[in-house]
Every structure is written in structure tokens, then in C-alpha cells.
Amino acid sequence: MNSVVIWTVVVLAGLGxxxxxxxxxxxxxxxxxxxxxxxxxxxxxxxxxxGGCGYAGCHSFADTAVKAADLSAxxxxxxxxxxxxxxxxxxxxxxxxxxxxxxxxxxxxxxxVRPKLNVYDGAKSCRVKAFxxxxxxxxxxxxxxxxxxxxxxxxxxxxxxxxxxxxxxESKCVACGKCVKACPKALIELRNKGPRGMREYVSCRNTDKxxxxxxxxxxxxxxxxxxxxxxxxxxxxxENNLAYIDFAKCKLCRECEAVCPTGAIHGVNFxxxxxxxxxxxxxxxxxxAAVSEKGGEK
Amino acid sequence: xxxxxxxxxxxxxxxxxxxxxxxxxxxxxxxxxYVSMAQHLGAPAKPVVAVGDKVRTGQVLAEPGGFISAFxxxxxxxxxxxxxxxxxxxxxxxxxxxxxVEGDEWAEGIDLSDTLVTEIPEDRNAILDKIKxxxxxxxxxxxxxxxxxxxxxxxxxxxxxxxxxxxxxxxxTSDFRIMLERPKEIVVxxxxxxxxxxxxxxxxxxxxxxxEAIESMKKAVSGLPYDIEVLSLKKKYPQGGEKQLIxxxxxxxxxxxxxxxxxxxxxxxxxxxxxxxxxxQKNKPLITNVLTVTGNCLPVERQHNYLFRIGVPLDYxxxxxxxxxxxxxxxxxxxxxxxxxxxxMDATTVKGSSSILYLTHESTKRWTETSCIRCGxxxxxxxxxxxxxxxxxxxxxxxxxxxEENAAQDCIECGCCLYSCPAGIPLLDxxxxxxxxxxxxxxxxxxxxxxxxxxxxxxxISKTKED
Numbered sequence: 001m002n003s004v005v006i007w008t009v010v011v012l013a014g015l016g017x018x019x020x021x022x023x024x025x026x027x028x029x030x031x032x033x034x035x036x037x038x039x040x041x042x043x044x045x046x047x048x049x050x051g052g053c054g055y056a057g058c059h060s061f062a063d064t065a066v067k068a069a070d071l072s073a074x075x076x077x078x079x080x081x082x083x084x085x086x087x088x089x090x091x092x093x094x095x096x097x098x099x100x101x102x103x104x105x106x107x108x109x110x111x112x113v114r115p116k117l118n119v120y121d122g123a124k125s126c127r128v129k130a131f132x133x134x135x136x137x138x139x140x141x142x143x144x145x146x147x148x149x150x151x152x153x154x155x156x157x158x159x160x161x162x163x164x165x166x167x168x169x170e171s172k173c174v175a176c177g178k179c180v181k182a183c184p185k186a187l188i189e190l191r192n193k194g195p196r197g198m199r200e201y202v203s204c205r206n207t208d209k210x211x212x213x214x215x216x217x218x219x220x221x222x223x224x225x226x227x228x229x230x231x232x233x234x235x236x237x238x239e240n241n242l243a244y245i246d247f248a249k250c251k252l253c254r255e256c257e258a259v260c261p262t263g264a265i266h267g268v269n270f271x272x273x274x275x276x277x278x279x280x281x282x283x284x285x286x287x288x289a290a291v292s293e294k295g296g297e298k
Numbered sequence: 299x300x301x302x303x304x305x306x307x308x309x310x311x312x313x314x315x316x317x318x319x320x321x322x323x324x325x326x327x328x329x330x331x332y333v334s335m336a337q338h339l340g341a342p343a344k345p346v347v348a349v350g351d352k353v354r355t356g357q358v359l360a361e362p363g364g365f366i367s368a369f370x371x372x373x374x375x376x377x378x379x380x381x382x383x384x385x386x387x388x389x390x391x392x393x394x395x396x397x398x399v400e401g402d403e404w405a406e407g408i409d410l411s412d413t414l415v416t417e418i419p420e421d422r423n424a425i426l427d428k429i430k431x432x433x434x435x436x437x438x439x440x441x442x443x444x445x446x447x448x449x450x451x452x453x454x455x456x457x458x459x460x461x462x463x464x465x466x467x468x469x470x471t472s473d474f475r476i477m478l479e480r481p482k483e484i485v486v487x488x489x490x491x492x493x494x495x496x497x498x499x500x501x502x503x504x505x506x507x508x509x510e511a512i513e514s515m516k517k518a519v520s521g522l523p524y525d526i527e528v529l530s531l532k533k534k535y536p537q538g539g540e541k542q543l544i545x546x547x548x549x550x551x552x553x554x555x556x557x558x559x560x561x562x563x564x565x566x567x568x569x570x571x572x573x574x575x576x577x578x579q580k581n582k583p584l585i586t587n588v589l590t591v592t593g594n595c596l597p598v599e600r601q602h603n604y605l606f607r608i609g610v611p612l613d614y615x616x617x618x619x620x621x622x623x624x625x626x627x628x629x630x631x632x633x634x635x636x637x638x639x640x641x642x643m644d645a646t647t648v649k650g651s652s653s654i655l656y657l658t659h660e661s662t663k664r665w666t667e668t669s670c671i672r673c674g675x676x677x678x679x680x681x682x683x684x685x686x687x688x689x690x691x692x693x694x695x696x697x698x699x700x701x702e703e704n705a706a707q708d709c710i711e712c713g714c715c716l717y718s719c720p721a722g723i724p725l726l727d728x729x730x731x732x733x734x735x736x737x738x739x740x741x742x743x744x745x746x747x748x749x750x751x752x753x754x755x756x757x758x759i760s761k762t763k764e765d
Contacts, residue, residue, distance in 0.1 A: 117641070117642075118639075118641050121663065121664045122664065122724055122727050123667075123724035123727035123728060125727070125728075125731075127731055128724070128727040128728065128730075128731060131727075131730065131731070132388060132638070132639065132727075134385070134388060134389025134390070134641045134642070135641070137389075139385070139389060139390060139391055208391070
């Protein structure tokens with residue numbers, strides 16, 4: 001009985017030893033050389049594997065970043081500048097810092113201002129709905145089925161049951177851009193967060209002519225161009241009856257928001273509510289001064 | 299009972315041909331018509347008239363915007379008021395030409411008499427040119443330009459021309475009425491297409507639930523000197539699907555991604571045949587078609603089959619027919635299986651418009667979606683032999699490669715899967731999206747291959763130049 005136990009132990013231990021030696025040499029022979037920096041970068045990254053950077057996941061990001069000549073094509077929107085600083089330190093590359101961004105829904109056609117003309121009862125998916133019908137008169141507006149909410153892996157988006165529009169929770173949004181891709185109407189845009197989160201944007205994508213757009217939605221941009229005329233920073237462009245504010249040029253003076261006749265321009269995170277009358281007075285005074293100056297020249 | 303049908307799948311909805319007894323009435327012209335520039339498959343047409351121009355009925359308004367595209371003609375005489383985007387039935391903006399109707403003065407050279415012209419022109423190319431010039435497109439639903447379909451690519455030969463008189467969609471009776479009222483013109487139209495295709499076998503396929511139409515077409519065929527058969531088909535949806543009809547008549551299966559011509563078949567609708575007759579024999583462009591106003595909440599005495607001019611707004615037709623009936627929960631343009639729900643009643647009719655269908659809430663409501671119970675009914679119902687439940691799952695997972703492998707691109711969007719699903723899963727909605735994804739992948743690959751081939755050719759040329 002004893003000898004059986006001893007022999008078993010000896011044979012198994014011997015086998016283990018022999019195989020360990022074989023494995024050791026095989027592992028040495030077929031070793032895959034991997035840049036050690038890949039692992040370091042992966043550790044520095046958030047590890048969410050969201051794909052917001054445009055690569056298949058954090059490993060793919062690290063792998064391509066090590067091979068790339070610079071970091072121009074690599075930016076982790078989730079980790080932001082902090083993580084990118086670590087990555088650039090590991091690689092020894094220069095880092096072009098990016099302003100932190102946030103998802104912005106460019107539709108403000110809530111149920112109250114955008115009357116429904118039809119009832120849709122098909123599959124609960126914006127993509128499917130976009131294919132079938134236009135429930136409201138606006139061909140560009142939010143469809144309200146929440147494809148963006150489903151796409152968000154950070155729980156930053158939710159549907160407001162009252163307005164039937166998606167709401168972005170800025171504290172959770174990491175600007176990965178998944179919702180931007182998910183929206184069939186291309187309503188979501190990544191915009192710079194701005195100083196203390198203050199932003200000014202046109203919350204509409206309707207390119208119909210003024211009367212048509214207005215009829216479909218009371219909050220639509222009607223392409224009147226008054227914001228373009230008012231803006232002193234050359235930040236607003238008007239194309240296809242739709243205004244767009246360039247966040248790189250916008251100085252957050254809120255003049256466009258004050259003069260917009262439909263309320264399509266939105267300012268968020270400003271400490272004080274907009275005093276429309278005061279801003280309008282300011283613009284009028286400036287215009288009057290400009291006119292008198294012109295007159296004087298004559 | 300007829301046994302001629304396709305091999306797999308299909309469903310049996312109630313055919314509900316309520317308006318079968320309503321003779322075709324001529325719909326008077328409204329004050330304004332809006333002619334869409336995208337009433338055919340392919341590139342939208344390009345307007346050739348300007349605002350303020352006086353146009354006559356049958357005059358060319360727009361020319362083809364590409365190889366697969368068609369001419370568009372004026373449905374009335376009057377003044378061009380505007381050329382601007384206007385919403386189509388699902389609410390998407392499409393360029394339309396607005397014409398203020400001042401009368402019905404036809405352009406020169408159009409024969410408006412009722413006399414039957416049986417003499418077919420000899421020159422094949424002249425016939426094709428005429429069909430193209432008259433803007434004829436397939437009126438079975440897809441509105442594919444007819445002159446393209448009748449001119450198969452070199453190397454492929456048509457062995458059988460199938461005239462589709464199945465009208466397998468419930469409710470619709472427009473094809474049925476033209477087969478009763480204008481059978482001889484349809485037969486001559488078929489003979490013209492037969493000639494263009496080089497004298498192949500020609501079959502008119504009609505579902506057996508329309509015995510009067512079969513009788514009428516048989517009589518017309520026997521009275522005319524052409525070699526055309528009339529076949530009675532089993533009543534089963536989608537008997538009028540192009541690939542299903544080919545299988546029923548020719549016992550051949552069109553391969554995955556293939557065109558009917560790959561098995562020697564050309565399928566044309568009976569209404570298209572009538573349009574071909576009018577184009578070739580009467581020089582009359584395609585500006586009229588027959589549309590059924592019907593539905594299960596409309597009393598039979600208020601149902602109609604109208605000969606309408608394209609560009610007439612839907613709400614005008616609805617008003618003329620006595621208004622939208624009480625109890626109508628959904629208005630559909632086209633059949634209840636494949637038609638589109640109308641989102642805008644001020645949209646206009648197009649060449650392919652076949653009905654205004656009023657359905658009750660009871661018959662159109664969607665069931666609450668529950669989990670798939672793997673009963674396999676959708677697989678039994680699919681006439682293309684696909685697995686809709688699987689495609690649904692793959693679509694949700696976003697696996698485009700697997701969708702392509704499982705032939706999502708072969709879906710004909712007939713709706714049998716959705717019709718048969720006991721769990722209320724929006725199979726058609728999702729499979730249609732899946733088809734879009736698979737088709738997109740195939741197209742992207744083809745474009746990439748083309749670009750690579752072109753680049754290689756350019757390299758070759760520069761190399762030979764260097765040498």
C-alpha cells in the first residue's frame with residue numbers, strides 16, 4: 001500500500017519536472033516580444049473599452065499608440081488630458097491638450113412645442129422609426145425612441161418623459177461619441193465644455209425654410225440670420241436656413257441668445273439667467289453708436 | 299384548385315378585395331398638382347422647366363438624372379408655380395414641381411382615341427426609346443425603369459416574360475380592374491415586350507381568387523394573334539413577389555443576390571404592360587394610373603377605383619371620395635402587407651401609387667413585444683428561406699458579417715415574418731434594417747474593389763508610359 005503511494009508521488013513529480021523543463025524552453029523559444037510600454041499605457045487608461053477613441057478597445061489604443069509616430073490620432077476622451085499626459089510621458093511624445101468635451105443634443109422640440117401629427121407604433125428604435133415615418137412635422141428633430149440612451153455605456157443619457165427628449169448628465173458624460181454615432185438624425189454633437197461648463201449652441205437641426213420650420217416646431221431655427229448680424233465675434237454661420245455657433249470663436253456674450261426670436265439658441269451653465277432686455281439695450285446702443293459714427297464720416 | 303405556386307413559405311391573409319366590383323372612374327383634376335421628381339427607383343429626375351413656364355399635358359417636365367432613372371411628364375396643362383422640396387408620404391422632403399392647373403390641353407403627337415392598335419413596330423430600339431421617352435416604370439411597387447429592365451445586359455437572354463397579375467396584396471383591386479376593363483391593351487403591351495425581348499415565352503400569371511380576370515385575359519389572348527399563355531396561380535401571399543412568381547411559373551430559383559435575368563426571367567406588372575402599350579402605340583407618357591380607395595372601415599358603396607393623374611394630392615382624392623371615414627386608425631398607401639403608412643395626407647400621388655387604404659385600429663395595432671419562443675413560424679413563413687428570428691438577433695448584436703452570411707440582403711420585405719410572429723416581435727422592422735446593413739457592407743466592398751482595380755489600372759498605364 002505504502003509503495004503504491006510513494007511510486008505515484010515519484011512518477012507524478014518526475015513527470016511534472018520533465019514537462020516544466022520542456023515548457024521552459026518552449027516558452028523561451030516562442031516568446032512574443034511585446035513592447036513593455038503597451039502594458040504601461042493600458043494600465044494608465046481607464047479600461048472601459050468603450051471605443052470612444054476610435055480604436056477597438058484600450059489594448060488596441062495602446063498598441064497603435066506605441067507604433068504611431070505622434071499622438072495626433074490618439075486621444076482618450078474618457079480619461080481626458082490627465083490620462084493623456086501619463087500616456088505621453090510613457091511614450092515621450094508631445095501632447096496637444098484637448099479641451100474637454102461634452103455631448104449636446106441639438107433638438108429642443110419637446111412635446112409642448114412640436115405637435116405630433118401621427119402615431120408611431122412600430123419597433124422602439126430611432127433607426128427603424130426614421131425609416132418609416134415622420135411623427136411630427138419636423139424632418140430633422142429627435143425621434144424620441146432613445147437609441148442614444150441605449151448606446152451610452154456611462155449612464156449619462158436619459159429620456160425626459162415629459163419632453164420626450166434625451167437629457168445629458170454632464171457629470172457622467174465622457175464624450176466618447178457613441179451617442180453621436182447612434183443618432184440617425186445626427187442631432188448629438190460633441191462640443192467643448194467651455195469655461196465653467198458655459199456653452200452657447202443652436203438647439204436645432206431643421207433646414208426647412210422659416211415658415212415651414214416654425215409651423216412644425218415653435219423652437220425651430222428659422223434661419224432669419226439675426227444672430228449672425230448681431231454676433232460681433234464672427235462665430236455664427238448660416239447655412240441651409242440653419243445657424244451654427246462655432247465654439248472656438250464664441251465668447252459667450254449671449255447676445256445671439258437674447259435676439260433669437262424662436263429660442264433656438266441655448267446657453268447652459270451660466271451663473272445668472274439671461275436678462276434679454278438689458279442685452280438688447282446694449283446691442284441697440286452699440287448699433288446706434290455705429291450709425292452715428294458712419295453719419296459723422298459722411 | 300390551382301397548384302402553381304412558390305415552393306416555400308408564404309402566408310394566407312384574408313384577401314378582402316372589397317372594391318372588386320367598383321368600375322374604374324376618372325378622377326377630375328384638382329386646381330394644383332405637385333409632381334415628384336423621385337417617383338422611380340434610382341436617381342431623382344432633373345427638372346427641365348422653369349418657374350413661370352406654360353406646360354401642356356404630357357409635356358416633359360424632368361429628364362432622367364442617371365442611368366437608372368426616368369422621364370417625368372406633366373399630368374395637366376397649366377403654369378409651373380414653383381420647384382421646391384415638399385414632403386412625400388412618409389414626410390421626407392423631395393423636390394416637386396408645382397403646377398397650377400388651367401385645363402387639360404395635351405401636347406402634340408399623343409393619340410387619345412380608344413381604338414386598339416395591334417400593329418407592333420418592327421424596330422426593337424425604337425420601341426425601347428419610346429418606352430424610355432414616355433417615362434414608363436414598373437408599376438408593381440418597386441417603380442424600376444422599364445426600359446432598363448427590358449434591355450438585359452449583353453450575354454444574358456430572356457427565356458420567359460412573366461406578366462404579374464397576381465395582385466396578392468389584400469384589398470388592392472386596381473390591377474384586377476384593368477384586367478377586366480382593358481385586357482386587350484394589356485395583351486398588346488405584353489406582345490410588345492415579348493418582341494423587345496426577342497420573342498420569348500410569355501405568361502400572364504393571375505391568382506385564382508380573381509376568376510373574372512383570368513376569364514377576361516384568356517378571352518383577350520384568344521382574340522389576338524400573339525403567343526401568350528394565361529396561368530391561374532394558387533392564392534398565397536407573396537405570390538406576386540418577383541422571385542416567387544419566377545419559381546411558380548418557371549420552377550427556377552434566382553440565386554442569392556442575383557437578378558431575375560440570371561435565370562432567364564423578366565417580370566413586369568400588368569399595369570406596366572398597359573403603360574407600355576400606351577407609350578408605344580399611342581405615344582402617351584405615363585401620367586395616369588389606377589388607384590383603389592378602400593379599407594375595412596369604409597362602406598363598400600364608398601369604395602372606388604380611380605384613374606388618377608400623377609401628382610394629385612392624396613387629401614384631394616380622399617376628399618373627392620367622401621372624406622376620411624370614421625374609425626380609420628391608419629391610412630396606408632399600397633397594400634396592407636408592404637405598403638407605407640401615410641404620414642402626410644398632403645403628399646401627392648406618384649407613378650407607383652396603388653391605393654389609399656383606411657384600416658381600423660383593431661386590424662393594424664401592434665402587439666406588445668414579448669420574448670421569442672423559438673416556435674419557428676417566421677422561418678416557415680419566409681418565402682425566401684431566411685431565418686428572421688436569427689436576423690433579428692444578429693441585427694441587435696450588430697454583427698454585419700454574420701447578417702451577410704445569413705443572407706439578410708435577400709429579404710424581399712414582404713412582411714410574412716411579422717405577420718406570423720405570435721410574440722409580436724417587430725421582425726420586419728429589424729430585418730429591414732439588417733438588410734440595409736448587409737447591403738451597405740456589400741456595396742462598400744464592391745466600391746473598394748472597383749477603386750483598387752482602377753488604381754491598379756492607372757499604375758499599369760503609368761508603367762507602360764515609363765517604359
